[in-house]
Structures are given as C-alpha cells and as structure tokens.
Amino acid sequence: MFIALSNSDPTPLYEQIEKQIIDLIMNGKLEAGFELPSIRALARELGISVITVKKAYENLEAGGYIITRPGKGSVVAEAGAEFVREAILKDIQASFENGIDGCRKLGMDDEEILSTFKLILEEKD
Numbered sequence: 384m385f386i387a388l389s390n391s392d393p394t395p396l397y398e399q400i401e402k403q404i405i406d407l408i409m410n411g412k413l414e415a416g417f418e419l420p421s422i423r424a425l426a427r428e429l430g431i432s433v434i435t436v437k438k439a440y441e442n443l444e445a446g447g448y449i450i451t452r453p454g455k456g457s458v459v460a461e462a463g464a465e466f467v468r469e470a471i472l473k474d475i476q477a478s479f480e481n482g483i484d485g486c487r488k489l490g491m492d493d494e495e496i497l498s499t500f501k502l503i504l505e506e507k508d
Contacts, residue, residue, distance in 0.1 A: 384413065384420065388429055396431055400439035401446075408448060408459055409467045419449060419457040 386403045388396055407413040419425070422440060426433040440457055443449045447466045451457040460466075486496045 386425070386429060388431070397435050397439040397442070400425075400429075400436065401442050404439070404443060405446075405448060405467070409471065413459050415459050415461045417459040419459070421456055 384404075384407065386400055388399050392399060394402075404413065404419070413419075419440070420428065422433055422436045426436045429436070440449065440451060444451050444457070447460055447462050449457045450460045483496060486499070491499070
C-alpha cells in the first residue's frame with residue numbers, strides 16, 4: 384500500500400491518509416479483508432506521528448471503511464466496499480440531476496432528455 388503525503392498541501396496529514404485509503408478502496412486496489420499496516424508501522428513508514436495515523440484510522444472506522452480489532456490490527460471492511468459503491472451511486476445520481484436541470488433550463492422535455500441520454504450511451508459503446 385502506497386501513501387504519499389505532502390507538507391505543502393493545506394489538508395491535514397490524517398485527512399490525506401484517509402482520502403488516499405478511501406481512493407484505494409474505491410478503485411478496488413484494497414479489497415475487503417485486506418490487512419492495513421499497523422498504526423505504528425504506517426507512522427514509521429510515513430515519518431509522522433502515531434497519533435496522526437491513529438486519527439486517520441479512527442475516522443476510517445467511524446466511516447465504515449475499515450474494522451479495527453484490538454491486538455489484531457485493521458482490515459478493509461466488507462461493508463466498506465458497499466458503502467463506497469453507494470457513495471459513487473449517490474454522486475452519479477447528483478450528476479444526472481444536474482444534467483436534467485440543465486436540460487430543463489434549455490426547455491427540453493422528457494423525450495428530448497431521454498433521446499440525448501440514449502445518444503450519449505450509444506457514443507460510449
């Protein structure tokens with residue numbers, strides 16, 4: 384697992400870690416059951432405080448992305464992948480809604496919107 388931190392990024396280090404782990408889960412690079420490095424090992428690898436990594440792991444666990452078992456470490460949660468899928472679907476739905484709103488502003492009716500969507504689908508195939 385590769386995580387790159389940037390001191391020039393205004394985002395706190397623990398948030399950078401969270402975002403990158405979530406991205407790895409979303410991209411399928413970390414599957415359910417994957418064992419994450421221990422908090423101490425990751426802190427040592429990244430050259431940062433154990434407290435920073437601990438905060439990132441706690442937030443990931445609170446978000447349902449990982450499960451931490453005392454004495455056994457942290458793994459990617461089964462529900463984490465499903466949670467990520469739902470988050471992606473929510474983003475897609477929002478994009479569709481924005482597109483429909485834009486079509487409505489142009490005065491398009493349902494038939495025109497569906498026709499445009501079908502045309503886009505055909506172009507993608």
